[in-house]
Amino acid sequence: MENTHATPPRFGGDWTSTKLKVLAGYLESYTTALQARPFKTAYIDAFAGSGYRDARRKDSNETLSQGLLFPDLAKEEPQALLEGSARLALRARPRFNKYIFIEQNAERCAALEAIKQDFPDMADDILIHQGDANEEIQNLCSKKWDSRRAVLFLDPYGMQVEWTTIEAIAQTKAIDLWLLFPLGIGVNRLLTRSGEIPESWQRRLNLLLGTEDWYDELYNTQTNLDIFGDERERVVKAKTETIGRYFNDRLKNIFAGVADKPGVLRNSVNNPLYLLCFAVANERGKEIALRIAEHLLRDVR
Numbered sequence: 001m002e003n004t005h006a007t008p009p010r011f012g013g014d015w016t017s018t019k020l021k022v023l024a025g026y027l028e029s030y031t032t033a034l035q036a037r038p039f040k041t042a043y044i045d046a047f048a049g050s051g052y053r054d055a056r057r058k059d060s061n062e063t064l065s066q067g068l069l070f071p072d073l074a075k076e077e078p079q080a081l082l083e084g085s086a087r088l089a090l091r092a093r094p095r096f097n098k099y100i101f102i103e104q105n106a107e108r109c110a111a112l113e114a115i116k117q118d119f120p121d122m123a124d125d126i127l128i129h130q131g132d133a134n135e136e137i138q139n140l141c142s143k144k145w146d147s148r149r150a151v152l153f154l155d156p157y158g159m160q161v162e163w164t165t166i167e168a169i170a171q172t173k174a175i176d177l178w179l180l181f182p183l184g185i186g187v188n189r190l191l192t193r194s195g196e197i198p199e200s201w202q203r204r205l206n207l208l209l210g211t212e213d214w215y216d217e218l219y220n221t222q223t224n225l226d227i228f229g230d231e232r233e234r235v236v237k238a239k240t241e242t243i244g245r246y247f248n249d250r251l252k253n254i255f256a257g258v259a260d261k262p263g264v265l266r267n268s269v270n271n272p273l274y275l276l277c278f279a280v281a282n283e284r285g286k287e288i289a290l291r292i293a294e295h296l297l298r299d300v301r
């Protein structure tokens with residue numbers, strides 16, 4: 001039986017706690033800062049899960065069927081019975097006006113519905129959309145945003161987010177975005193050391209990075225002399241840090257402000273799994289948003 005509010009699943013490593021601590025810290029600062037402003041506020045969770053920390057590793061069929069994830073990197077994280085992003089957002093005070101939870105999995109949507117029983121005063125303001133995060137977000141972003149502001153959390157397992165979705169978020173000029181970029185768990189593995197990348201992986205990288213120029217940016221060719229003095233060409237792949245910086249710089253091209261140093265979420269053997277990126281779409285709100293986000297991210301290295 002999938003997670004209901006009565007039987008939360010067992011999951012949650014240190015990097016999961018870090019991610020949620022940063023998010024929860026930001027949500028409280030955000031609603032406090034906007035309290036006296038005339039905007040309607042929303043928290044949007046596009047990969048909402050069940051409301052409890054999700055059994056990511058338990059879903060090996062789901063993750064492996066996507067052919068893009070490498071669960072071995074993170075599997076030894078300790079387990080815990082703890083609340084996930086959706087519930088933490090509902091606890092943030094001052095509260096948001098609306099909560100939009102997007103989730104593809106039907107059982108997790110049912111678990112999200114059950115959350116309303118635990119937050120009866122807020123039940124009417126909790127909207128659950130079962131569907132694909134990219135489609136749902138692009139639809140939401142196409143609405144009028146002049147009098148609205150939102151924090152949007154994109155917490156995919158792997159490579160599911162599409163650049164067109166990120167662009168739609170930036171174009172609202174109203175949304176603050178927290179995004180887990182699948183650096184170690186996806187991108188770094190799809191960028192093979194040899195530089196020979198299967199076409200389906202190339203397509204997935206194009207969708208996430210929103211361009212086809214990543215190959216030229218992240219690989220170069222070095223010419224060395226071999227022991228006989230003959231020239232030999234060799235493909236050299238960029239370092240993990242360079243890949244992360246490349247993505248963060250792409251965010252900077254489309255958002256009003258971006259945290260210069262994203263958080264690095266590492267597993268227990270110090271491998272970077274995800275970058276915790278922050279971007280703000282509103283020019284006037286960017287200074288305070290960046291100050292808060294960068295403060296929260298300062299120790300996430």
Ligand SMILES: C[S@@+](CC[C@H](N)C(=O)[O-])C[C@H]1O[C@@H](n2cnc3c(N)ncnc32)[C@H](O)[C@@H]1O
Pocket residue numbers: 020046047048049050051052053054056083084085086102103104105108131132133134155156157160
């Ligand atoms: C990492 S979990 C989310 C964890 C959650 N943020 C938390 O803190 O508890 C990712 C969730 O995204 C859902 N998911 C996967 N692909 C999706 C898609 N294309 N659209 C919407 N949800 C998706 C999965 O079913 C899973 O529940």
